[in-house]
Amino acid sequence: GQNIDQPTEMTATEGAIVQINCTYQTSGFNGLFWYQQHAGEAPTFLSYNVLDGLEEKGRFSSFLSRSKGYSYLLLKELQMKDSASYLCAVKNTGGFKTIFGAGTRLFVKA
Amino acid sequence: GAVVSQHPSWVICKSGTSVKIECRSLDFQATTMFWYRQFPKQSLMLMATSNEGSKATYEQGVEKDKFLINHASLTLSTLTVTSAHPEDSSFYICSAREQGQGVQYFGAGTRLSVL
Numbered sequence: 001g002q003n004i005d006q007p008t009e010m011t012a013t014e015g016a017i018v019q020i021n022c023t024y025q026t027s028g029f030n031g032l033f034w035y036q037q038h039a040g041e042a043p044t045f046l047s048y049n050v051l052d053g054l055e056e057k058g059r060f061s062s063f064l065s066r067s068k069g070y071s072y073l074l075l076k077e078l079q080m081k082d083s084a085s086y087l088c089a090v091k092n093t094g095g096f097k098t099i100f101g102a103g104t105r106l107f108v109k110a
Numbered sequence: 111g112a113v114v115s116q117h118p119s120w121v122i123c124k125s126g127t128s129v130k131i132e133c134r135s136l137d138f139q140a141t142t143m144f145w146y147r148q149f150p151k152q153s154l155m156l157m158a159t160s161n162e163g164s165k166a167t168y169e170q171g172v173e174k175d176k177f178l179i180n181h182a183s184l185t186l187s188t189l190t191v192t193s194a195h196p197e198d199s200s201f202y203i204c205s206a207r208e209q210g211q212g213v214q215y216f217g218a219g220t221r222l223s224v225l
Contacts, residue, residue, distance in 0.1 A: 042216040042219040
């Protein structure tokens with residue numbers, strides 16, 4: 001079967017660092033995505049990992065290990081506006097689909 | 111990044127009427143478009159995948175006669191909710207992907223309320 005697991009909720013403090021983990025089991029692998037979704041809005045693209053390793057983009061970094069079926073999203077210098085759901089998604093091979101995890105709701109407190 | 115425009119952003123309709131939602135890729139050609147449905151505090155549920163010029167592929171449990179999808183051009187896909195009922199009230203989101211690219215870009219979503 002195909003499955004993407006990520007924690008349901010996390011809480012962190014403004015200015016801190018938080019790591020959101022994602023593990024996946026899919027029929028083939030053709031890339032992993034992280035999206036941010038604020039309540040009542042559509043998801044916005046954050047990062048795309050195809051090869052193993054760390055991709056850094058400003059305050060956000062994403063890591064991928066294909067052999068372990070594992071990724072994480074690292075958010076540094078947390079701001080209140082980072083309170084949102086973070087969706088991990090995997091594109092499988094052969095088809096057109098991207099499979100989304102249920103999302104991790106991050107609460108940033110002062 | 112690429113821009114996907116979705117219209118309308120919010121619609122209220124009477125039970126039994128049909129509602130059409132448009133999704134446009136503004137600065138790229140979207141060979142594949144996706145339609146999702148999302149309930150409060152839940153993740154995206156893929157309803158169907160459409161490729162330009164061909165019939166949409168619906169996910170299991172999604173009624174294709176109720177949710178009509180047309181992807182007539184490389185920049186436009188429409189979702190028509192036919193004979194809407196209150197249980198169809200939800201947040202509908204489209205996304206588009208350019209051929210050969212991995213990233214999907216999302217529209218702003220349409221909040222449908224059926225009275």
